[in-house]
Amino acid sequence: MKVLVPVKRVVDYNIKVRVKSDGSGVDITNVKMSMNPFDEIAVEEAVRLKEAGVATEVIAVSAGVTQAQETLRTALAIGADRAILIESDEDLQPLAVAKLLGALVDKEQPQLVILGKQAIDDDSNQTGQMLAALAKLPQATFASKVTVADGRAQVTREVDGGLETLSLSLPAVVTTDLRLNEPRYVTLPNIMKAKKKPLETVKPADLGVDVSPRLKTLKVVEPPKRGAGVKVPDVATLVDKLKNEAKVL
Known part of the structure; x- marks a missing residue:
């Protein structure tokens, strides 16, 4: 069974992002970049399926700038067998990425596509669902457990009321949630081995996909600073402040 794992290069989750002075976006100059945490969970799950003898090949794929090769090398170090970079300097939006992945699904014919439920930079939570619709494939989102056997995938997913199990x-x-697994620590020997694994580079035009942006960002602003808290002497004062100052009552 072949497993395709899309991964995205994002600003590291430990970094406090800064908005550009012109409000056009987030400043990523000299900022540490890493693999989207949800995608790292997806890679780990795919590698575990291979280690269990369920999957035979794990293919990591990323769409973006040349530097995304570093993210793919991380996926290879975790245990992916080969990688594909769809290289583009365009601002790739979820629909464009879904179309690119759909073209790769047609080409590679994987039995399972597993990716993070969302990226921590734009929090769109759209790519997996759009891919499933374009490729006409069944989908399960927010997976906290995945079991594959007999040509079907049993996916336990988190919903507002608790847990729901789907059979696909x-x-x-499948899109992954945080509770699915704990990604392994990447060791130096595996990082060295990853350098020798194949990494193919293609262009969106090679896949016949138009990645022109459909949405335009008008302005990016930082959230307002929170005011300092105050102590109140009694409940009556608290209610008065909530009613007349905070206007929440």
Whole structure:
């Protein structure tokens, strides 16, 4: 069974982002970049499926700038077998990425596509669902447990009321949640081995996909600073402040 794992290069989750002075976006100059945490969970799950003898090949794929090769090398170090970079300097929006991944699904014919439920930079939570729709594949989102056997995937997913278990016929698309697994620590020997694994580079035009932006960012602003808290002597004062100052009552 072949597993395709899309991964995204994002600002590291430990970094406090800064908005550009002109309000056009987030400043990523000289900022540490890393793999989207949800995608790292997806890679780990795919590698575990291979280690269990369920999957035979794990393919990591990323769409973006040349530097995304570093993110793919991390996926290879975790245990992916090969990688594909769809190289583009365009601002790739979820629909464009879904179309690119759809073209790769047609080319590679994976039995399972597993990716993070969302990226921590734009928090769109759209790519997996759009890919499933474009490729006409069954989907399960927010997976906290995945079991694959007999041509089907059993996916336990988190919903507002608790847990829901779905049974999907393969091929299928699964998006991962935080509780699915704990990604392994990447060791130096595996980082060295990853340098020798194949990494293919293609262009969106090679896949016949138009990645022109459909949405325009008008302005990016930082959230307002929170005011300092105050102590109140009694409940009556608290209620008065909530009613007349905070205007929440």
